[in-house]
Amino acid sequence: MSSNNNKGKLTLVSLVLMIFTSVFGFANMPRSFYLMGYGAIPWYVISALAFFIPFAFMMAEYGAAFKDEKGGIYSWMSKSVSPKFAFVGTFMWYASYIIWMVNVGSGIWVVVSTAIFGKDLTSSWSLFGLAPTQTLGILGVMWISLVTFISTKGLDKIKKITSVGGIAVTLLNVVLLFGGVAILIANGGQLAQPINSISDFVSSPNASYQTPFAVLAFTVFAIFAFGGTEVAGGLVNETDNPEKTFPKGLTLAAIIIAVGYAVGIFFIGIFTNFSALDVEGVHMSNVAYIIMNNLGYEFGQAFGFSEAISITMGDWVARYVGISMLLALTGAFFTLTYAPLNQLIGGTPKELWPGKMGKITDGIPKNAMWIQAGIVIAMIGLVSFGGDAADKFFAKLVLMTNVAMTLPYMFIAGAFIGFKKKDEIHKPFVMFKSVKSGMIAAIVVTFTVGFANFFTIIDPAINGDISSTIWSIAGPLFFTVVALLMFGSYERKIKVQPRGTKDDKVA
Structure with missing residues (x-):
């Protein structure tokens, strides 16, 4: 009988693979090397211990307790704290996807190129005599319009592209590792980015990351690299023998992901000298392609191919990266155009939404999707026609994305304290055995995320770049x-309703 009940359940291996696929992001490694060199490695380990593992355990408890709730994280926080707190946190979570669409809507053209x-x-x-930054803004507007138009038709075949893109991106890690090993052997163990002392794993060769504030601000990139942790919350009830398998699988996945990032960053140093990246035209959106192009080139040089053949090899490796990322991003874009908005509107009281928006x-x-498209288009226009150079344009978007996407974690972690204190909430799966241990975990995660975002936001201002600081906080x-x-309007609306008509989703 038990074997029938467990049929189709996730085993330890399948659980680890699912978490790894949801969380591990290839582009995080070249971006981190670009910002911090080998100095990025310890921050990934710290972020795994102070954020990823405890936060994922919280998601597991939430997911098991509210497995039948339609509203996702809104329901979690609403029942743990209050509807208003939940709506602000959920709206912030949704806003992060707005920023993501602004970022990728323009940045995807680097992938296309x-x-x-x-x-x-x-x-x-x-286009039309416009500057490159403005041209990318126009193309971004066209992309958002096209994706929204197709998505509102209810077409979901694009999910096939997502799966194909996911496989292609996963294979990039294989290319990086085997290519790095081959180059290292062919070059007699010589690293392109030399390691002179242990300080190379603490300090950054990047001129912009020489102050303590700047280095501490990098934490937000490491936390962002563990994004997708909330997916783990829905896997508890799908896991075989969850009390034993889930914590073991989650811990193992965290170790593999943290080690994977660390090894990947180190391997980039095998074939890339940081000085080659510290040149004009290299920015956060194209550094992954430049580094992988260099992998193909250095592979050719290490094995004695001509300069021309090595350059061609580099271009083809970069094309493979571009095609893989394009497939994955296209699938993700179509899904994220409607999925977060669908959860936000479907899980919250209908009176919150004006007119026919809900x-x-x-x-x-x-x-709501067309209103969303209008907001994204307005933000793309505002940023792209702001007059900054292309590198600052992309850096600004990435900065906005990192801050906006990590702030909701503070809401979710903070609500966990209320969740643990409420005995009336049935908790079929418990990782933190006492209220005190749950509070400590919530405080550690909230502090870690807040700490990282604080330094990320204030560091540009300390260095005289007030504009970046303003953009970091403006969106959130x-x-x-x-x-x-919106919630204030909703509260006024339900106060004038006859008794008994209040939406039970916020009761």
Whole structure:
């Protein structure tokens, strides 16, 4: 009988693989090497211990307790703290995807260029005589419009592209590891980025990361690299013998992911000298393609191929990266255009949404999706026509994405204290055996995320770049104000309703 009940359940290996696929991001390694060199490695280990593992355990408890709730994280926080707290936190979580769409809507053209030409040529693109940055903004607007139009038709075949892209991106890690080992052997163990002392694993060769504030601010990149942890929360009830298998699988996955990031960053140093990246035209959105292009080139040089053949090999490796990323990003874009919005509207009281914004048609909030598209297009226009150079343009978008995507973790972790204190919430799966241990974990995670974001936000201002600091807080602050105004309107609306008509989802 037990064997029948456990049929189809996740084993330890399948659980680890699912968590790894959801969390591990290839592009995080070249970006981290670009920012910190080998100095990025310890921050990934620290982030795994202070954020990833305890936060994932929280997601497991939430997921098991609220497995039948439709509203996802909104329901978790609403029942643990209050509806208002939950809505602000959930709206912030949703806002992070708005920032993601702004970022990727323009940045995806770097991927397109690399997939076609084997290198990033976007810095020379021009439409109607516009500057490259403005051209990418126009292309981003066109992309958002096209994706929204197709998504509102209810087409979900794009998920096939997601799976193909996921496999292709996973294979990139194999290319990096085997390519790095081959180059290391062929070069007689010589590293392109030399290790002179232990300080190379603490300090950064990047001129922008020489102050303690800047180095501490890098923590947000390490935390962001563990994004997707919340996916683990829904896997508890799908796991065979979860009391033993889940904590073991989660801990093992965390170790593998942290070690994987550390090894990947180190391997980049095998064939890439940091000085080659410290040149004009290299920025956060194209550094992964430049580094992988260099992998192909250095592989050719290490094994005695001609300069021309080595360059061609580099371009083809970069094309493979571009095609893989393009497939994965396209699938993710179509899904994220409607999935977070669908959860936000589907899980919250209908009175929160003005007019027909909350209307769900064919399982999709079509009206809200077009409003969402308008907001994304306005933000792309605002940033792309701001007059900054392309590298600052992309750095600004990535900065906005990192801050906006990690802030909701503070809400979810903070709500966990209320969750542990409420005995009326049935908790079929418990990782933190006491309220005190749950509170300590929540405080550690909240402090870690807050600490990282604080230094990320203030570091540019300390160095005289007030604009970046303003952009880091403008997006999250704007959406917080919007959420409070919307919830205030909702509260006034339900107060004038006859008794008994209040939406039970916030009771």
